[in-house]
Amino acid sequence: MLKMTEIKKVFRTDLVETHALRDFNLHVDEGDFVAVTGPSGSGKTTFLNIAGLLETFEGGSYQLDGEDVSHLNDKQRSQMRNEKIGFIFQSFNLIPDLDLFDNVDVPLRYRGFNAPERRKRIEQSLDLVGLANRMKHLPSQLSGGQQQRVAIARALAGEPRFLLADEPTGNLDSKMANSVMSLLQDINDRGTTIVMVTHDQELARQAKRNIYVRDGKVSELHEVSELPDAVTA
Amino acid sequence: MLEIGPIFRALMRNKVGAILIAIQIAITMTIIVNAVFIIYERSQKMQRESGIDEANSFYLSSAGFAESFNAKVSIKEDLAALRQLPGVANAIQINAIPISGGGWSMGLQTQAGAEYDGVGVAVYMVDEHGVDTLDLEIIAGENFSPSDIGWRETAQRLWPDKIIITKSMAEALFPDDPFETAVGKTVFINDTEPMVITGIIDKLQAPWVGWDRVENAMLSPENLNYESTRYFIRAEPGQRDSVMKNVEEFLAESNTGRIIRSMRSIEETRERSYRGDSAMIKILTTVMIILTVVTALGIVGLASFSVNRRKKQIGTRRALGASQGAILRYFMLENFLISSVGVFLGAALTVGLNVLLVNQFDLDPIDWFYIPIGMVILWIVGQLAVFGPAKKAANIAPAIATRTV
Known part of the structure; x- marks a missing residue:
């Protein structure tokens, strides 16, 4: 599903070069649920941005769903994001002036679905996250957990094969975090591949596989059952 | 795919800035259309032929003063x-x-x-x-x-x-x-x-x-x-x-036994006779240009503010699959909707002001086609004004969606 080989990413200013990723290698199979952990500044977000085609990279190769993405132009990358990737952000990133229906509708419009098809998908995905009865509410009228559920509904409405979650429970209390995590596991059980970046080791343990990133490299790769105490602490 | 519905609903929930710009567009259109009509009428008046050979003619006065004159x-x-x-x-x-x-x-x-x-x-x-x-x-x-x-x-x-x-x-x-x-x-x-x-x-x-x-x-x-x-x-x-x-x-x-004075060409006479009309045209043209520029700057200001305020939203839209063209279209369409409210309101105000001018200053009623032409011009001004900020929005990187600050 996702295959990164020797990926490099350097951020440059006039004075400094920062190697955010160095020879980054990762292979994620279809149906996998991978948690990416690591300290601040380790390169987790850069990895997520490159994996989600939000940023370009400078060396190595990246194949997403069997397609080499290194030569895609901006429009093709946008289209691939829209069709194959669902995003869940730490701050939910809902559009405050749009109600839940219109928020979930955003990626579907870019996909070019007709109105009945969009309505069906919006209703189904909001129903899946338990918010079908609040379609006309604004994000500000919901709790943090509910807002993240709407963001998940938005990510799922296009039926992507690959879900990228950036600290999906980072802004939630533990009860809501567990609820969102359980929803992600359900989604994964239905066959959607998930890569989740998180600081939370407890949360990471609920994924099928963990990788630990340090200094822009994958330093450890574990099945959850093999996680050492040092990593999970 | 055009997003008229969501844009309109979003504007309705956050409408103060949009309404102010729409009112500005309406007032600008009202003044511009009436001014253009007055300018056209004055120009027509100034271009009327006198019937004489103006380019080659002149006149002078002769006043006799001597007793023997x-x-x-x-x-x-x-x-x-x-x-x-x-x-x-x-x-x-x-x-x-x-x-x-x-x-x-x-x-x-x-x-x-x-x-x-x-x-x-x-x-x-x-x-x-x-x-x-x-x-x-x-x-x-x-x-x-x-x-x-x-x-x-x-x-x-x-x-x-x-x-x-x-x-x-x-x-x-x-x-x-x-x-x-x-x-x-x-x-x-x-x-x-x-x-x-x-x-x-x-x-x-x-x-x-x-x-x-x-x-x-x-x-x-x-x-x-x-x-x-x-x-x-x-x-x-x-x-x-x-x-x-x-x-x-x-x-x-x-x-x-006489003096010769007040020698003047007909061209100079024409210039003097129509000086008031000429000044009126210059003043109205200046007012039109200033109003148009101020309105365009207002649109640029609102759009730029809107883009800066919504950077993360734009990044999120990009992350969700919006191409740069889609973001450009979004802001152009948003401005088009605001301008549309302005120009339709402006059309009504234009007629109202013209009725007032006709009644108070005995002007001719405005020809109907000035109104759609004015609407189209204001739409174009709006679209040109918003293009820069919209292009800036389209260039916002999708990676901004994952930034927490």
């Missing part, structure tokens, strides 16, 4: 000599200058009697050279002959028995008949004095450019036995300026 003799000698000067096509004495702002007017009526209303007419007293000197065309009837020309004394009230009138005057006097049938008909001046129309000229404007009957004029076959008088001279094409100099020197030297 004999006006009749002086005028005869002056005209005879002027017509012989090199570069002079023809010259006449005249009582008033077309489009100069000052002249004589009378009323002509088709029936004798004080109970009948006359039609206002500008009076030009000229001899048989008048038609040629003024470069007029007789389209019916005939010119004056030398024997028709009389001398008008300063206190004289009686009028000659022949006149030549403009086509417009003929149509005003006899609205139901073809203009050429006016030749040979008798009209009355001073209620009861008969005058026979012996000729029709195509065009000659009155001295007063703001008069609503500016096309009504008549030639009366007279020289004026006045010590202070005017000469109207038409030069050969392209020689006006040199002829003006020569004429002034000649007249000054030929008779030292």
Whole structure:
């Protein structure tokens, strides 16, 4: 599903070069649920941005769903994001002036679905996250957990094969975090591949596989059952 | 896919800025459309032809002051000599200058009697050279002959028995008949004095450019036995300026018992007469430009503010699959919707202001097509103004969606 080989990413200013990723290698199979952990500044977000085609990279190769993405132009990358990737952000990133229906509708419009098809998908995905009865509410009228559920509904409405979650429970209390995590596991059980970046080791343990990133490299790769105490602490 | 519905609903939830811009667009359109209409009317007025050869004609005043000054003799000698000067096509004495702002007017009526209303007419007293000197065309009837020309004394009230009138005057006097049938008909001046129309000229404007009957004029076959008088001279094409100099020197030297003054070309006279209209056009044009720029800047300001405020939203849209073109279209469409509210409101206000101007200042009602043209122009201004901020929005990187600050 996702295959990164020797990926490099350097951020440059006039004075400094920062190697955010160095020879980054990762292979994620279809149906996998991978948690990416690591300290601040380790390169987790850069990895997520490159994996989600939000940023370009400078060396190595990246194949997403069997397609080499290194030569895609901006429009093709946008289209691939829209069709194959669902995003869940730490701050939910809902559009405050749009109600839940219109928020979930955003990626579907870019996909070019007709109105009945969009309505069906919006209703189904909001129903899946338990918010079908609040379609006309604004994000500000919901709790943090509910807002993240709407963001998940938005990510799922296009039926992507690959879900990228950036600290999906980072802004939630533990009860809501567990609820969102359980929803992600359900989604994964239905066959959607998930890569989740998180600081939370407890949360990471609920994924099928963990990788630990340090200094822009994958330093450890574990099945959850093999996680050492040092990593999970 | 166009996002009219979501954009409109989002605007409705956050409408203060949009409403202010829409009102600004409406006011701008109201003022611009009415201003353009006024400018067009003034331009049309300024472009009207006077009927005379403006490029090659000029005039001057001659005022006798010496005790020995004999006006009749002086005028005869002056005209005879002027017509012989090199570069002079023809010259006449005249009582008033077309489009100069000052002249004589009378009323002509088709029936004798004080109970009948006359039609206002500008009076030009000229001899048989008048038609040629003024470069007029007789389209019916005939010119004056030398024997028709009389001398008008300063206190004289009686009028000659022949006149030549403009086509417009003929149509005003006899609205139901073809203009050429006016030749040979008798009209009355001073209620009861008969005058026979012996000729029709195509065009000659009155001295007063703001008069609503500016096309009504008549030639009366007279020289004026006045010590202070005017000469109207038409030069050969392209020689006006040199002829003006020569004429002034000649007249000054030929008779030292009078002074020559107020020599002016017709082109200068036109410029002076329409100076108010010209100033009005400049002022309105300046106001239009300023208003348009201010409105465009307002749109740029609102759009830029909106882009800066929504950077993360834009990044999120990009992350969710929006292409740069889709983001560009989003902001262009948003502005189009705001502008649409503005221009439709502006259309209503334009009509309202025009009704007010028509009632208060006697302007003509605005032609209907000014309104859709104004709407389209304001739409275009809006789209041009928002293009820069929209392009900036389209360039926002999708990675901004994952930034937490």
